[in-house]
Amino acid sequence: MTDLMIRIKNLIHEYIERDDDGNATGSIRAVDGVELSVAPGEFIAVLGHNGSGKSTLAKHLNALLFPTEGEVWVDDMLTTDDGHLWDIRQTAGMVFQNPDNQIIGQVVEEDVGFGPENMGLPTEEIWERVDESLKAVDMEKHRKKSPNKLSGGQKQRVSIAGVIAMHPRCIILDEPTAMLDPKGRREVIRAARALNDVEKITVILITHYMEEAIYADRIFVMDHGKVAMTGSPAEIFSDVEKLRALHLDVPQATLLADMLREKGLPIRGAVLSRDDLVRQLTALYGGQDTK
Amino acid sequence: MSIQIENASYIYEQGTAMAVTALSGISAQIREGEFIGLIGHTGSGKSTLVQLLDGLIRPTSGRILFDGKDINAPDYVKKELRAQVGLVFQYPEHQLFEADVLTDVMFGPKNLGLSDEDARLRAQKALEMVGIGPESFEVSPFDLSGGQKRRAAIAGVLAMEPKYLILDEPTAGLDPEGRDEILEMIAAMRKRTNMAILLVSHSMEDVARHVDRIMVMAGGRLLFDAPPAEVFSHIEELEKVSLAAPQVTYIMRDLHRAGIPVRTDIFRAEDAAAEIARVFSQRDAV
Numbered sequence: 001m002t003d004l005m006i007r008i009k010n011l012i013h014e015y016i017e018r019d020d021d022g023n024a025t026g027s028i029r030a031v032d033g034v035e036l037s038v039a040p041g042e043f044i045a046v047l048g049h050n051g052s053g054k055s056t057l058a059k060h061l062n063a064l065l066f067p068t069e070g071e072v073w074v075d076d077m078l079t080t081d082d083g084h085l086w087d088i089r090q091t092a093g094m095v096f097q098n099p100d101n102q103i104i105g106q107v108v109e110e111d112v113g114f115g116p117e118n119m120g121l122p123t124e125e126i127w128e129r130v131d132e133s134l135k136a137v138d139m140e141k142h143r144k145k146s147p148n149k150l151s152g153g154q155k156q157r158v159s160i161a162g163v164i165a166m167h168p169r170c171i172i173l174d175e176p177t178a179m180l181d182p183k184g185r186r187e188v189i190r191a192a193r194a195l196n197d198v199e200k201i202t203v204i205l206i207t208h209y210m211e212e213a214i215y216a217d218r219i220f221v222m223d224h225g226k227v228a229m230t231g232s233p234a235e236i237f238s239d240v241e242k243l244r245a246l247h248l249d250v251p252q253a254t255l256l257a258d259m260l261r262e263k264g265l266p267i268r269g270a271v272l273s274r275d276d277l278v279r280q281l282t283a284l285y286g287g288q289d290t291k
Numbered sequence: 292m293s294i295q296i297e298n299a300s301y302i303y304e305q306g307t308a309m310a311v312t313a314l315s316g317i318s319a320q321i322r323e324g325e326f327i328g329l330i331g332h333t334g335s336g337k338s339t340l341v342q343l344l345d346g347l348i349r350p351t352s353g354r355i356l357f358d359g360k361d362i363n364a365p366d367y368v369k370k371e372l373r374a375q376v377g378l379v380f381q382y383p384e385h386q387l388f389e390a391d392v393l394t395d396v397m398f399g400p401k402n403l404g405l406s407d408e409d410a411r412l413r414a415q416k417a418l419e420m421v422g423i424g425p426e427s428f429e430v431s432p433f434d435l436s437g438g439q440k441r442r443a444a445i446a447g448v449l450a451m452e453p454k455y456l457i458l459d460e461p462t463a464g465l466d467p468e469g470r471d472e473i474l475e476m477i478a479a480m481r482k483r484t485n486m487a488i489l490l491v492s493h494s495m496e497d498v499a500r501h502v503d504r505i506m507v508m509a510g511g512r513l514l515f516d517a518p519p520a521e522v523f524s525h526i527e528e529l530e531k532v533s534l535a536a537p538q539v540t541y542i543m544r545d546l547h548r549a550g551i552p553v554r555t556d557i558f559r560a561e562d563a564a565a566e567i568a569r570v571f572s573q574r575d576a577v
Contacts, residue, residue, distance in 0.1 A: 050466035181493050183533040208466050249467035252538035259564035278545040285551045
C-alpha cells in the first residue's frame with residue numbers, strides 16, 4: 001500500500017497502425033516511458049501540444065487504455081487487473097473535450113443522476129448527490145433545463161457534475177475547454193478549482209492552454225510522449241524560451257515580462273498572471289522594493 | 292470595388308412562431324485589399340453575415356451590393372460573385388474529396404470553366420502559397436496532417452483567385468502551433484496578393500495582430516467597426532458581450548490606473564514592452 005492517488009511506472013503506449021485490410025503495418029509510440037505520481041488532493045496540470053501524448057496518458061488513468069509496457073496504479077489498484085475495472089472508473093472520473101458527446105439526459109438533473117442511478121443507489125441518495133454536484137459547479141439554477149439550451153461552458157459543467165455525482169476521489173479533465181469560448185473556459189476552470197479547494201478531489205487537468213495551469217500545484221509538460229518538464233507553475237513559467245520550443249502558448253503576461261527583462265527591467269521570478277506583472281511594475285515604478 | 296452591406300437584416304423562419312432575428316440593420320463596407328477581422332460569439336450573427344456576403348442566403352430586408360450591383364436582384368448572375376468571393380467554411384478539410392491533393396485543388400478552377408492546364412497552374416500556385424510543396428501533390432489529401440489538410444482546403448478556394456476571401460474560423464480546433472501557422476500563412480498571403488480578407492473568429496488575440504480593422508458583432512448588431520486599437524479601448528462594452536480585449540491591453544490599462552503614464556491603445560506584447568521601457572527610461576531621466 002502507498003498513499004498515492006496515481007502511480008505510473010515506466011508507461012509506454014503504442015498504437016498499432018493498420019492498412020485497409022486491417023493488417024498491422026507498424027506502430028506509433030504515443031507515450032514513451034512516463035514516470036509520474038500524484039498525491040491525494042493535488043491539482044495537477046498536464047500541458048503539451050497536439051500529439052504530445054497527453055491525452056493518451058490521460059486515458060490510462062481510468063482504464064480506457066492499457067499500457068503496452070509499464071504499470072498504472074489508481075488508488076493502489078492496477079488498471080490491468082480486470083477485477084478492479086469498475087472500482088477504478090468510479091475512483092477516477094473522466095471529463096472529455098466535447099460536451100455534446102457526454103450528455104445523454106433530456107433534462108440537466110436527469111443527466112447528472114445517470115451515474116449514481118447506474119451505481120444502484122437508492123432514489124433519495126441519487127437526488128442528494130444530484131443537488132450537491134450541481135451546487136459544486138454552480139449549475140443548480142439550470143437543473144430543469146434541457147442541455148440543448150445551455151452554452152458550451154454550462155454543458156461542460158454539467159458533464160463535470162455528472163462525474164462528481166459518482167463521488168470519485170480523482171477527476172481527470174481531458175482538454176475540457178478546447179471547444180469553448182473565453183467565458184466558457186473561465187467557468188470550467190473555476191469549477192475545477194472549486195472541486196479541488198472545497199471538495200478536496202484530486203484534479204488532473206490536461207490542457208494546451210498555459211494560463212489554465214497557473215493554479216496547479218505541479219505541472220507536467222509532455223513532448224513526444226515523454227515528460228519534458230516538471231515543476232511548480234513558477235518554475236515552469238520561468239523558462240519562456242523552452243516553453244515556446246515545446247510549442248506551448250505562453251500567456252501574454254509571462255511573455256511581456258520576459259521581453260521587459262530583456263530590455264533590462266529587473267522583473268523577478270516567473271510572472272504567472274496579469275496582476276503579478278502589474279504589481280511588480282507598479283512597485284518598480286514607484287521605486288519601492290517588490291518584495 | 293467593394294462589397295457593400297446596406298442596412299441588412301435577416302430573420303430565420305420569418306412569419307412563424309419560431310422566428311429569430313439573426314441580423315438587424317447591418318451597414319458596412321469591405322473594400323478591395325482590406326484585411327478585416329469579424330469577431331463575435333456563437334450566436335452573434337457573424338456566420339449569417341458571411342452567408343449573406345456570399346449570396347448563400349438573401350437578406351430579409353436591406354441589400355448586399357457587389358461593385359455597386361445588388362447581388363439579389365433578379366437579373367444578377369451569381370456565378371460571377373462566387374468566382375470573386377471565396378468562402379472557406381469552418382473545418383474546410385471535411386470537404387476534401389479527390390484522390391490526390393493537386394486534383395482536389397483543381398476542382399474549383401475547373402468548375403469556373405478553365406482548361407485542365409490552366410487549372411493545374413492555378414492549383415500549383417495556390418498550393419505553393421499555402422506552403423504545400425510538389426512532393427505532396429500526388430498524395431491523397433487524407434494522408435496529410437491536420438494542419439496540412441486545412442491548408443490544402445484553403446488552397447482549393449485560393450485557386451479560384453477570388454478578389455475577396457472569407458475565412459470562417461480558420462483556426463478552430465488547432466493547437467497553438469497549428470493556429471499560428473495558419474495565421475502567419477494568411478498574413479503572408481495577404482502581403483503577396485491584393486486580395487481582401489475577412490477573417491471570422493471569436494478570438495481577439497488571433498486577429499488583433501494582423502488585421503487593419505475589426506468588426507465586432509453582438510446580438511445580431513454591428514457593435515464596432517474600427518481599427519484594433521480603437522475597438523480595444525472599449526473594454527467594458529466588449530466584456531458585456533462576453534468578449535475580451537487582448538491580455539496586453541488589460542495590462543496597459545491596469546498600469547495606467549496605477550499611475551504609470553503608459554499608452555493604453557496597445558495590444559501586441561512587443562509594442563507593450565517598448566512602451567513600458569520608454570516610460571521607465573523617461574522616469575529615470577527626470
